[in-house]
Amino acid sequence: MLDAREAADYCGIVPKRFPAECNVTPVSMPNGQRRYDMRDLDTWLDSLKSGDASSDDDLVGKLG
Template structure:
């Protein structure tokens, strides 16, 4: 489980752009903190390259 800044680093986007770029929803932990599951992030990344018809430039635009 990663916090927002760690998740942003993991997927390669700036932390301030992460919430608007990455479609993965955080999980509210019992202590109230939001955390991102690495498996969910991996699934999202796999979807970007999964042949959904987007060009490399479209994918790079989403990441940067």
């Protein structure tokens, strides 16, 4: 499980732009922290590669 900065780094996205570009919903942990599941991030990245991006933010993310 990754925090937002780690998830942005993992995806190769600038942390400041990560929330706007990545449509993966973080998981609320019992301690109140929100973490990103690497498998969810991988699924999202795979959808970008295959052209299955479904939102405008996904399409903008593909443009860089």
